[in-house]
Amino acid sequence: MREHFTSAKIRNYLVTGVFIWVPILITFGVINWGMRFLTDIFESVVDIVARVLPELWQAPVLAIKDIPFLGVILVVSLLFFTGLMAANFFGQWFLRVMNSFFSRIPIVKNIYGSVKQVSDTLFSSNGQAFRQALLVQYPREGSWTVAFQTGTPSGDVASKLPNDCISVYVPTTPNPTSGFFLIMKKEDVMSLDMSVDEALKYIISMGVVSPEEQKNLASTSNTLEQKEPSV
Secondary structure (H helix, E strand, O other): OOOOOOHHHHHHHHHHHHHHHHHHHHHHHHHHHHHHHHHHHHHHHHHHHHHHOOHHHHHHHHHHHHOOOHHHHHHHHHHHHHHHHOOOHHHHHHHHHHHHHHOOOOOHHHHHHHHHHHHHHHHOOOOOOOOEEEEEEOOOOOOEEEEEEEEOOOHHHHHOOOOOEEEEEEEOOOOOOOEEEEEEEHHHEEEOOOOHHHHHHHHHOOOOOOHHHHHHHHHHHHHHHHHOOOO
């Protein structure tokens, strides 16, 4: 039977095609951005090394940049071996020396100290940043959005605020790496019974993928894995 392509069917097919291809394209876009970022770091290091070498050696060194994926491989390897080295006694000593060195340079010590403190707080397994998903009213009363508790105010900021305030990060969508930092009263926020990963997926999908759907998808995936026959 010949299928009649009405305007409604054509629109549905186009929308379905968009939903299929958009996640694929975004995934490869993120991978491409990451590879370009690592390659740019590698090429910058090569350029710096070439400048301090004699002119006779500059051309062969700069030619290294033309080797495909070499920058990505070397940067990833450097990160891996740096983490491996930091796990032993010598690595811990080297990190202390490096931190002490950067902490003694004017201007640099302020930037390095601030960035290191933020990164340690965000990525440390013992930290409390992004440990609790919240529901807050933003940008106005009556409008609700998902946010994350990042801590509690301290120092001079805390002395000028009520005791029941918390620090809140409100991410933007679909890019949660940018957002707004707010200090709110505890009574003005509601804790959510969802993990940070579930909340991030909910934000990135702009509310399309609910936590319940995430759990159902994970349960279905686990069931299929259990049903796979063993060879």
